Amino acid sequence: MIKRNLLMAGLAAAALGFGAFGAQAAIELHNTVTGEPLNLDDAGPEGRDTEAFKQFLETGKNPYNKEPNCLANGEQLFLSMCSGCHGHVAEGKIGPGLNDNYWTYPDNNTDKGLFETIFGGASGQMGPMYGAVNPDQMLQIMSWVRHLYKDGVEDANWLDDADKANFKPYDGHSHAPKPDPAKTPEACKPSE
Ligand code: HEC
Numbered sequence: 001m002i003k004r005n006l007l008m009a010g011l012a013a014a015a016l017g018f019g020a021f022g023a024q025a026a027i028e029l030h031n032t033v034t035g036e037p038l039n040l041d042d043a044g045p046e047g048r049d050t051e052a053f054k055q056f057l058e059t060g061k062n063p064y065n066k067e068p069n070c071l072a073n074g075e076q077l078f079l080s081m082c083s084g085c086h087g088h089v090a091e092g093k094i095g096p097g098l099n100d101n102y103w104t105y106p107d108n109n110t111d112k113g114l115f116e117t118i119f120g121g122a123s124g125q126m127g128p129m130y131g132a133v134n135p136d137q138m139l140q141i142m143s144w145v146r147h148l149y150k151d152g153v154e155d156a157n158w159l160d161d162a163d164k165a166n167f168k169p170y171d172g173h174s175h176a177p178k179p180d181p182a183k184t185p186e187a188c189k190p191s192e
Helices: 002-015 019-024 051-059 068-081 111-120 135-147 161-165
Strands: none
Touching: 051 135, 068 135, 111 135
16 A cells, blocks of 8 residues: 555656656746657756755746856856857857847746756757756856846846846846855856
8 A cells, every 4th residue: 555655656746747856846847849848857967956956946936047156157158058059148140149038939038938948959959958068057057148138127027026126238248247156056166
């Protein structure tokens, strides 16, 4: 009986797409184009049990949007993994601009939607990124992409009201602020 209950609990967790994340995952993630559930186990073991990623799975919100000490690493990751196709400041190149209020896939104006596109890819050259950057690093890249946003605050759905009140559009050229090592989450420190 006990075994059977365990099995049922396991099946329920699997059916909800919780996988290895147990009961923590409160949001469900889907491929941006096909709508198929994303399998977080496609990613390696790195960057999956960080505070930020756990919080993201509970809330669908990217905690790094409020962590300026993670921007520098997010910028470096963006420059090595994304800017070749999306442009230096996400202005668009062979891939579309990510710094304005137009989205091919409108859900990308939420943290959940943006994560889904980065993790699972979209079409053509926009392949899934889970083999190249870990889930926590995806959140770091996302906060840098949001930092690069240059259009109106009214379309910045990822911001809450307090953040909207303090919003300043990106100035078009400056780099991320220098992080304070004492306050930088471990996951946002550059990997050797
Ligand atoms: C090899 C080139 C290439 C790389 C590398 C690449 N992208 Fe893309 N990306 C594209 C293309 C092309 C599209 C358009 C795909 C589509 O419309 O389905 C796209 C689409 C997107 C979209 C959807 C935009 C919208 O308007 O809805 C997002 C978000 C995105 N990419 C983010 C990223 C991030 C973040 C990275 C780095 C982790 C990255 N991409 C790396 C080529 C690339």
